[in-house]
Amino acid sequence: MEKETELILESLSQEEKEFYRGKRVLVVGGAGFIGSWLSESLHAMGARVTCLDNMSTGSRRNLENLLGKEGFELIEADVTKTEIGDYDIAFHGAAMPAPDMYMERPVEAMLPDSIGLLRVLEGVKGRVVFLSSSEVYGEPEVVPTPESYPGKVDPIGPRSPYEESKRFGEALAMSFFRERGKDVRIARIFNTYGPRLDPGSPYARVVTRFVERALSGKPLEIHGDGLQTRSFAFVSDTVAGLIKLGACSDCAGEAFNIGGEEEVTVLELAAIVMELTGSRVPIVHTPPRPGDPRRRRPDISKAKRRLGWRPRVSLREGILMTIEWYRRMGYG
Ligand SMILES: NC(=O)c1ccc[n+]([C@@H]2O[C@H](COP(=O)([O-])OP(=O)(O)OC[C@H]3O[C@@H](n4cnc5c(N)ncnc54)[C@H](O)[C@@H]3O)[C@@H](O)[C@H]2O)c1
Structure with missing residues (x-):
């Protein structure tokens, strides 16, 4: 068993593990980064x-x-064009989460969390866990951001295809809950990194991109001044949070932040990656990305209290495990 899967299982109670035994579970987007660890x-x-x-x-x-x-x-099918059968639980995580990609193909990016989620909500008779995002908060005025914060999002801004489709997905799920009594749960995932986030893709997000570039001796590119902050979660922590939310007995019709609490600037992250890879590469600043939030940090007190969940892997430990994986994949 992979180390990440062991870490996930160690975070769960016996009751939570028993809950899933023998259940028919659908993971939409299951061949992706988070979806594959979840599956x-x-x-x-x-x-x-x-x-x-x-x-x-x-x-x-x-x-x-x-x-x-x-x-x-x-x-192998497109969730927006497929009849969805019945399952005991579904995790809906199909999306186009990488900014470069959804800014290039915004129309396609809007569909999985609208039409796709509608198909899942209609087809699956059991519980549906929707993998939403911290992006529903847009550029938050309250940081650490609690679930009660309604968000500050520009519906016609360049990030809107992703932000607004997640917001629509949440509203759709809640409408099924209110009108039809459907058991839905919403996980607002914050920046997650780790093995399987494809390093070769131009869409790999900041931690993986830095690790891959540091290992290959290429300069680290930072959008803007690098003083924008992010709080990263290692993938085993995020997936454990999703599994706990799916098993929770009284969480229907609610949203939970799932994310890391260690807030660092992108510049600090670059320094940690260089230290842990032992590589000295230059930092190159590129123009800031439009609409990039300055601060991003979740208030996770609700998930701690209600799900008994907290991140267990520190940023340094997680980056080390990520570096190890990239080395095994032949980088550096
Ligand atoms: N990784 C993060 O930091 C992060 C943060 C917030 C939210 N999320 C959410 O978590 C979920 C998983 O993200 P990820 O980081 O693993 O990304 P990912 O791109 O690896 O996973 C998405 C998966 O969905 C699949 N997919 C996309 N469109 C589809 C469609 N129309 N039909 C069927 N499958 C489709 C992709 O092939 C991919 O396997 C997404 O919903 C994403 O919005 C991720």
């Missing part, structure tokens, strides 16, 4: 896992520990 952990707990993925950013390689195993099935 692997659910399968390890004895769930019967179906991944539905159109492989736009996901890959079969992410599922290599699962393909061909009893109790695992992969459906």
